[in-house]
Amino acid sequence: MTLVNTNFEPRLAHRRRIGWFFAFACASMVVLAVFVLGVLLISVADQGWRWLSLDFLDNFPSRLNPEKAGVKSALFGTLWLIGLTAAVSVPIGMAAAIYLHEYAAKGKLTRFIELNIANLAGVPSIVYGILGLAVFIRLCGLGRSVLAGALTLSLLILPVIIIASREALAAVPDSIRLAAFGLGATRWQTVRSHVLPAAIPGMMTGVILALSRALGEAAPLIMIGALTFITFVPEGPLDTFTAMPIQIYNWIDEPDLIFQELAGAGILVLLGMLLPMNAVAVGIRAWHQRRKAWS
Numbered sequence: 001m002t003l004v005n006t007n008f009e010p011r012l013a014h015r016r017r018i019g020w021f022f023a024f025a026c027a028s029m030v031v032l033a034v035f036v037l038g039v040l041l042i043s044v045a046d047q048g049w050r051w052l053s054l055d056f057l058d059n060f061p062s063r064l065n066p067e068k069a070g071v072k073s074a075l076f077g078t079l080w081l082i083g084l085t086a087a088v089s090v091p092i093g094m095a096a097a098i099y100l101h102e103y104a105a106k107g108k109l110t111r112f113i114e115l116n117i118a119n120l121a122g123v124p125s126i127v128y129g130i131l132g133l134a135v136f137i138r139l140c141g142l143g144r145s146v147l148a149g150a151l152t153l154s155l156l157i158l159p160v161i162i163i164a165s166r167e168a169l170a171a172v173p174d175s176i177r178l179a180a181f182g183l184g185a186t187r188w189q190t191v192r193s194h195v196l197p198a199a200i201p202g203m204m205t206g207v208i209l210a211l212s213r214a215l216g217e218a219a220p221l222i223m224i225g226a227l228t229f230i231t232f233v234p235e236g237p238l239d240t241f242t243a244m245p246i247q248i249y250n251w252i253d254e255p256d257l258i259f260q261e262l263a264g265a266g267i268l269v270l271l272g273m274l275l276p277m278n279a280v281a282v283g284i285r286a287w288h289q290r291r292k293a294w295s
Contacts, residue, residue: 045264050261051262052265052268055070057072059071060072061073061074061230066262067258073230073247074242075244078273081149084147085150085154085211085214088150088154093162094161094165094203094207100166117163118159118163120158124219125219125220126219126223129152129219129220129224132151132155136148136151137225145239146236147238152220152221152224153214156214156220165199168203168206169203201285204281208277208284209281212274215244216245222246226242229242248266248270
């Protein structure tokens with residue numbers, strides 16, 4: 001015998017009001033965040049716009065003659081830093097993700113490794129700076145070089161790349177793998193020829209976003225000594241360097257108004273490097289979604 005609760009009231013109107021209120025609250029927070037960001041960007045652009053020129057990109061920093069100061073050493077140091085960081089972190093991160101998702105046996109050890117990778121993605125960046133100072137500078141003897149900075153930033157973004165790459169691999173339907181196995185393909189042939197082509201757009205999106213984060217990090221570089229005032233361009237991975245976030249930090253620390261304006265111009269240059277990278281990530285994701293829709 002089935003008992004029916006005749007006192008149940010669905011209260012659909014009440015639930016709809018709660019849902020509408022929650023959606024309104026979320027939309028309000030988004031609008032507020034975008035408004036605050038817009039105010040900050042307008043303020044920065046108002047301070048630094050008049051300093052943007054080819055001379056600003058081609059001149060070295062100067063405390064004695066700020067009217068002719070530029071970001072050449074920081075700009076080239078950032079390019080060296082991001083290039084080496086990508087060369088180290090991208091192959092290792094993608095290979096680790098492929099192994100964990102496609103080859104590693106599902107057990108306690110694998111789950112323990114995945115849990116620690118997820119925890120490392122949330123560790124503050126200053127901790128990675130301390131680790132880089134202890135390991136790469138003092139233990140390995142690399143000094144305050146571009147290579148030491150790139151290895152430190154690689155540690156910072158490796159968990160993000162691994163997690164994003166694993167999610168992209170997990171999004172590939174198992175039917176593709178089973179079809180390849182059914183035709184006699186080995187696991188590596190299946191991964192190389194079928195899984196990776198489908199997962200690469202998602203993996204590249206995660207990589208670009210991770211490198212964008214590394215591009216704007218200042219705390220780890222301060223810890224490893226990139227705060228040095230430099231008026232030369234690094235010519236190799238073992239040279240001393242500075243980076244755009246560090247140069248901006250140096251200018252903001254100065255009391256004169258002209259240095260605050262130079263910092264605003266430096267922020268605009270850094271945004272000019274960051275926004276195209278994020279736009280490429282968005283474009284890759286949109287292209288992949290359109291391709292899936294067409295197929």
